Amino acid sequence: MNAVPPLRAAMPAAAPSWPAGLHDLRPQSGRRSDVSLPARVASRLLRHTRVMAGKASGLARTLQADLRELGQAEARILRQAAGAMPSNGRAICLYAHFSPAGRVTDMVLRQLEEYTLLGFDVVFVSASPRLQEEDWQAVLDRCAVAIHRRNYALDFGSWCDAARTLRHEIAGAEELLLANDSVLGPIRPLDPVFATLRSGGDGLFGLTESMQHIVHLQSYLLLARGRAAVGDLLDFLLGMRLSARKSAIIRRGELAVSGHMARRGHRVAALYGYAELEAAILADPAESRRLMGLRPFAWAIGLPPAERDARLQRALLAVPMNPTHDFWAPLIRRMGFPFIKTELVTKNPAAVPDAPDWESLVGPDAPCPAPLIAQHLALR
Template identity: 45%
Template sequence: MTNLVDVIGGLRKDMLPQVENGALVFLNERGRQRWCIYAAYSPTSHVSDMVLTQLRAYRDAGFEVVFVSMSLTISEGDRGRIADVCSGLVHRRSSGRDFGAWAHAVRLLGHRLAGAESLLLTNDSMLGPFVSLEPWIDACTAREGLFGLTESIGGGSHLQSYFLIANGAQVVADTVGFLSELRLSHSKWLMVQRGEVAFSCAMRRKGHYTAAVLDHETIENALLEHPELLAELSVLEPGLSIGLDSDDPFRYRYQLRSRLFMRPLNPCHQLNSVLLRYFKFPFIKVDLVTKNPGMVPSAPDWRYFIGPDSSVTEEMIEDHLATLV
């Protein structure tokens, strides 16, 4: 019902005359062949220190970072802070969600993306990074293809779109082509289908290797090997283990695995503990902390994953969360 209301409301807005509203505020290229387009929105129109930390991490990894703000305004102070880190700034009206922001930026960048070696599409939907992003980026650029950090098998296997890297000139070109032809909508559900789900499918049809650093099976196997993680899942999703043969560990494992395929879980929500505790994942979803729609018991534990080597502090994350109110 929620999706139906979203689609109907979105389609009504889509029927109104659409005018692309936004432009490059500045662009100062450094001559790099890696590009990052970072989509962001703040209801308070403030760019937090945590967001700037993420932008620096991408810049230091060798990307030309283009910051796409969908906030109502950008203060002069924030423009200066963005200019210190980023190669470009786009200010646009919020439409089409993150894929709309990426598509708009791609059109504005135009020929500058021709021949680019890598294109990172990301956003401010994640808190962190708690650990260095370098090994995660390296894993996405070790070979040509389209890569994400995690995948979802709900609605068909597809990469989750908070962090996507197209690596290789032809992969970048086909990514630009997909974004250029993408039909935008004000409906969140439609944009997930047209953007996140369709993108992975389109790139596979093009013959590009498409994979997550942590795919479904990798995360699932880690879950099944750790009783503490299974205990949290049994509290979170009690129906998953009802009627399973607990006397036979091998049968229990495959029965539970079968149910996990039939009832796909969001790795960044229900399996968040697996990511953070077992894989030392660099991020945690903002809406898991602020909304926690699935009532994940470990959601408040994000503070314990900030270590002495983390580039963010607890205060930085709390200040960022305050900008979302």
């Protein structure tokens, strides 16, 4: 089992090996920050073309839904109850849950227990259409607060509604964790992960850095530390304009929150930096061969090694990948990443060839072993 590395200096290591510690999110000259504007323009033109080709009716329905939800944050709360776990008020976790079948699986309950053991008052927020009573009671046994709300605006909607409901409690906290059930696991212990995140001092910290669209922390797990950072993250949630449209939530939520915190002077850092991940993949022959199995890099097969590595490195600068999808296996094998994205297993939108092999990377001593994860997937 790989250990989580200790805190390192902000600048990337020169050697092509996994560096120690947290990686500050700073756009680097010559990297995707320089090519992202044309990509964003092209993306917007494509979206506009699709709208003109027949998406207008869907946008109209979304607008109607958004208008109906204006000022309805309190009305979205269907029920709220205090849980059995004692509250310390210093560290709060807002955990967003959704299950079309209305089930809270044993894997989700294990995640709630893990965050409680890490010192968080867990606020469970479900946007499921219904919840079985036995599942609701199981949640109450493991949380400080449980909230059932009407589904609107995805996980950020759940976090925002919970923030409005508990704004005074959150304002006095020293840590605020945003988490959700979009990841399977943990398949590695979380204690060393959070020890490293907490070693970074005050700021906003996440696990993976993404270069897609703009440089940002991926939002499946975000930790704000320090009263000022908690307050600014709370302000972000309270001020976020929600929408029924997924692309709008991604743009206003995940893509915006890192910049919001950085502009307010907070450190923003990831445990698994993107540039370092690329370097680690290119330094390992087996991982480089795996990279060439991904659709955007198949052209590199058969090239001389020196030319192949140089061209792959240039290509990685221009083709931003989703690290938790495209690089999921090296994240686990080389870095000890503690989760697997649920969407990678259930939908595999990028057609990653080895995604079906996820069970092979879940050890028998994992906090959430493969049978528990498989049960979760079957009950979703």
